[in-house]
Amino acid sequence: MTAGLDFEGWSCPLPLRDTPAVVMGHGGGGAMSGDLIEHLFLPGYGSAAPAGSGRSDCAVVTVGGTRIALSTDSFVVKPMFFPGGSIGDLAVNGTVNDLAMAGATPLYLSAAFILQEGTAMTELGRVAEAMGAAARAAGVQLVTGDTKVVDNGSGDGVYITTTGVGAVPEGADIHPGRAAAGDAVLISGDIGVHGVAVLSCREGLEFGTTVASDTAALHGLVAAMLATGADLHVLRDPTRGGVAASLNEIARAGHVGVDLVERDLPVPAEVRDACSLLGLDPLQVANEGKLIAFVPAESADDVLAAMRAHPLGAGSRRIGACVAEHPGMVVARTALGGTRVVPLPIGEQLPRIC
Amino acid sequence: MTAGLDFEGWSCPLPLRDTPAVVMGHGGGGAMSGDLIEHLFLPGYGSAAPAGSGRSDCAVVTVGGTRIALSTDSFVVKPMFFPGGSIGDLAVNGTVNDLAMAGATPLYLSAAFILQEGTAMTELGRVAEAMGAAARAAGVQLVTGDTKVVDNGSGDGVYITTTGVGAVPEGADIHPGRAAAGDAVLISGDIGVHGVAVLSCREGLEFGTTVASDTAALHGLVAAMLATGADLHVLRDPTRGGVAASLNEIARAGHVGVDLVERDLPVPAEVRDACSLLGLDPLQVANEGKLIAFVPAESADDVLAAMRAHPLGAGSRRIGACVAEHPGMVVARTALGGTRVVPLPIGEQLPRIC
Numbered sequence: 001m002t003a004g005l006d007f008e009g010w011s012c013p014l015p016l017r018d019t020p021a022v023v024m025g026h027g028g029g030g031a032m033s034g035d036l037i038e039h040l041f042l043p044g045y046g047s048a049a050p051a052g053s054g055r056s057d058c059a060v061v062t063v064g065g066t067r068i069a070l071s072t073d074s075f076v077v078k079p080m081f082f083p084g085g086s087i088g089d090l091a092v093n094g095t096v097n098d099l100a101m102a103g104a105t106p107l108y109l110s111a112a113f114i115l116q117e118g119t120a121m122t123e124l125g126r127v128a129e130a131m132g133a134a135a136r137a138a139g140v141q142l143v144t145g146d147t148k149v150v151d152n153g154s155g156d157g158v159y160i161t162t163t164g165v166g167a168v169p170e171g172a173d174i175h176p177g178r179a180a181a182g183d184a185v186l187i188s189g190d191i192g193v194h195g196v197a198v199l200s201c202r203e204g205l206e207f208g209t210t211v212a213s214d215t216a217a218l219h220g221l222v223a224a225m226l227a228t229g230a231d232l233h234v235l236r237d238p239t240r241g242g243v244a245a246s247l248n249e250i251a252r253a254g255h256v257g258v259d260l261v262e263r264d265l266p267v268p269a270e271v272r273d274a275c276s277l278l279g280l281d282p283l284q285v286a287n288e289g290k291l292i293a294f295v296p297a298e299s300a301d302d303v304l305a306a307m308r309a310h311p312l313g314a315g316s317r318r319i320g321a322c323v324a325e326h327p328g329m330v331v332a333r334t335a336l337g338g339t340r341v342v343p344l345p346i347g348e349q350l351p352r353i354c
Numbered sequence: 355m356t357a358g359l360d361f362e363g364w365s366c367p368l369p370l371r372d373t374p375a376v377v378m379g380h381g382g383g384g385a386m387s388g389d390l391i392e393h394l395f396l397p398g399y400g401s402a403a404p405a406g407s408g409r410s411d412c413a414v415v416t417v418g419g420t421r422i423a424l425s426t427d428s429f430v431v432k433p434m435f436f437p438g439g440s441i442g443d444l445a446v447n448g449t450v451n452d453l454a455m456a457g458a459t460p461l462y463l464s465a466a467f468i469l470q471e472g473t474a475m476t477e478l479g480r481v482a483e484a485m486g487a488a489a490r491a492a493g494v495q496l497v498t499g500d501t502k503v504v505d506n507g508s509g510d511g512v513y514i515t516t517t518g519v520g521a522v523p524e525g526a527d528i529h530p531g532r533a534a535a536g537d538a539v540l541i542s543g544d545i546g547v548h549g550v551a552v553l554s555c556r557e558g559l560e561f562g563t564t565v566a567s568d569t570a571a572l573h574g575l576v577a578a579m580l581a582t583g584a585d586l587h588v589l590r591d592p593t594r595g596g597v598a599a600s601l602n603e604i605a606r607a608g609h610v611g612v613d614l615v616e617r618d619l620p621v622p623a624e625v626r627d628a629c630s631l632l633g634l635d636p637l638q639v640a641n642e643g644k645l646i647a648f649v650p651a652e653s654a655d656d657v658l659a660a661m662r663a664h665p666l667g668a669g670s671r672r673i674g675a676c677v678a679e680h681p682g683m684v685v686a687r688t689a690l691g692g693t694r695v696v697p698l699p700i701g702e703q704l705p706r707i708c
Contacts, residue, residue: 020475021472021473022470022473022475023503023629024503025503026503027504028503037499037501040478041499044481044485044486045489046483046487046491047486047490048486048495048496049495049496049497050495050497057500059497059498061497063417063462063521064420064421064422068417068418068519070464070519071498072464072500072517074501074502074515076504076508078500078508106572108413108417108424110424110517112414112426114428114430114513114515117375117377117378118376118377119376119664120374120375121373124394125394128395131402132399132403134396134402135399135402136400136401136402141402141403141404142402143403143404143415144398144411144413144424144426145395145426146426147387147395147428147704148706149705150706151380151705152508154430154432159464161428161468161515161517163464163515165415165424165519167417172573191584257432316399324382351503351505352583
């Protein structure tokens with residue numbers, strides 16, 4: 001453990017010293033979130049955190065000889081209801097997708113609520129109904145839960161933490177460490193849609209778009225991709241931190257470079273306009289119903305065809321390739337023929353997006 | 355579903371109409387929490403909630419032929435650090451205990467954090483270290499997690515949601531529905547200790563006690579009880595709502611009555627004094643390292659002996675019996691020879707106790 005300043009018996013490691021208190025960026029899914037995991041949570045947990053943990057959205061563990069996938073996420077999106085969905089949809093689909101990205105079949109969810117005193121019962125009822133509908137659509141069961149209430153001023157409406165359990169098929173081995181030079185990089189459709197949908201209804205930020213969130217459960221799409229028989233190397237849903245964060249994490253985990261072609265990125269006009277207006281990079285804007293896949297080049301056409309044949313993958317396309325050069329780094333070829341580095345977002349350009 | 359008033363497309367069922375907004379009592383683990391589950395969450399989830407779900411702290415589900423136990427809890431205790439422990443200890447031990455009360459062997463935990471912007475990094479570090487130490491002590495691994503940050507004013511320090519996965523031994527069938535007339539009712543030691551420990555350091559409520567929280571992982575004690583070969587009918591850790599809430603829930607689930615003997619209840623002097631001062635009923639004060647067991651009368655002595663031989667059960671004793679009379683109701687024989695009904699707590703006498 002890094003030597004550090006001693007505060008009340010806890011030694012603050014060097015990389016966190018610039019931020020003696022938690023800031024919004026620590027929840028952004030970018031570099032600051034990574035620092036917190038690497039320099040605070042994992043050292044704190046010590047040997048209770050198995051080697052290699054904390055770097056993936058989903059753990060694969062063994063119970064009585066059976067491999068199961070386990071994933072958890074808290075949802076604090078503001079507002080709770082937005083075009084195309086609600087915190088209830090995200091809470092189900094987000095955790096289902098984390099399981100699906102490990103190739104697991106989602107089966108069961110738990111749901112724990114932290115409610116702010118004063119939240120309207122009607123709003124909570126609508127959230128519960130949204131969760132029920134999303135769970136039925138995804139074919140998963142909500143089997144257990146918990147409810148806590150915090151005083152007005154110590155919460156904000158409804159916070160939901162869902163944890164999912166899935167079955168891991170024999171031989172499934174899909175994780176960021178398998179990214180390999182030569183892989184084609186695919187995406188299942190338009191990017192930046194969820195983030196812009198939530199922003200469009202934030203106070204003071206209405207900019208007249210009618211973009212609806214793309215929240216959806218993606219395990220059916222993954223099943224269609226697996227059915228091609230292709231050896232899928234990596235799957236990732238680019239949520240917080242967007243495509244930029246996901247690709248950088250994969251590049252680092254796989255010790256490979258990623259070359260993107262900017263003009264191949266499917267950015268819808270509404271997202272492009274909103275991002276221009278607000279000074280955002282669409283590559284860093286959150287998605288909730290899209291996936292990135294790294295697949296061997298020779299399987300790319302088959303997998304793309306299977307994705308396009310699925311309702312949630314109709315807009316699938318190849319956006320780049322995995323290369324041996326510049327390992328750990330994502331580089332985009334720009335429309336003008338130059339290149340630019342696509343950095344891992346540091347903090348968070350859009351807080352509380354999920 | 356009960357017909358109800360229509361608010362914005364969601365129909366508020368009758369039992370919730372008196373509370374059009376969430377109040378602290380909905381998080382108290384008593385009757386109001388039960389109303390929320392029964393009349394809001396379960397109808398909202400619809401068929402995505404399997405029959406019988408939502409009434410137990412732990413679900414037992416099957417993945418690939420293997421039975422696993424799944425349990426989740428959010429922790430919002432205030433303050434985060436208190437005599438004898440911290441929110442980190444509770445987050446590990448509380449979920450471990452929910453698994454243990456189903457007779458499961460706790461194996462893996464996920465941990466999701468909702469952090470308030472501005473929380474000192476040193477406090478978060480101490481919480482992570484407490485979780486690591488508690489997990490090592492309990493023999494469980496922290497395998498995955500998530501971190502979200504909410505703005506100052508929308509949170510309160512650190513909220514943690516842990517979800518646990520455990521292995522369910524062949525033949526294990528321990529649940530409240532198995533309570534049977536004739537069962538002896540046992541408790542593993544002093545009651546009300548955790549609640550008084552947290553209260554003792556709340557602003558304005560210092561009353562000079564030195565009670566330390568009893569937070570502990572109880573699966574070792576359960577293993578010792580199971581090793582007697584006794585057919586344990588029900589196990590329950592009486593947390594929020596205390597012994598009163600747990601016994602009432604068991605009486606309702608098992609359609610049995612519970613007769614308590616007040617003078618046999620192990621209430622330490624410090625708890626009795628603090629409760630007198632504050633007008634609290636020790637039976638409703640939270641515990642974190644105690645369990646209640648319903649066991650066949652003929653096994654009670656063996657089980658009690660095994661409990662007393664375990665460090666966490668040294669103060670175990672019989673506190674009453676399960677009867678066929680007054681089903682669904684808990685009745686206490688008072689010191690004066692009379693009887694009184696011990697009601698299911700309605701809301702919460704001590705908010706944010708776990």
